[in-house]
Amino acid sequence: MTGVHDLARRMAALAVAAVDPERLVRDELQRRIAQGMRCEAILAVGKAAAGLARGTRAMFAHSPR
Numbered sequence: 001m002t003g004v005h006d007l008a009r010r011m012a013a014l015a016v017a018a019v020d021p022e023r024l025v026r027d028e029l030q031r032r033i034a035q036g037m038r039c040e041a042i043l044a045v046g047k048a049a050a051g052l053a054r055g056t057r058a059m060f061a062h063s064p065r
Helices: 002-016 021-034 049-061
Strands: none
Touching: 002 021, 002 049, 021 049
């Protein structure tokens, strides 16, 4: 359960970041993919949800499946 807790904590930090949520999520997904992690679903929450969704869509639009 620690992995899920860590993921939720990191997603919460991204969701409330006032910087550039689109860039932040894109960078985080690139980091995870480089480590071999595969993402089946992404949940965008909070005031930055639209930016998180755009970053996710942009990341997966350019990555091989």
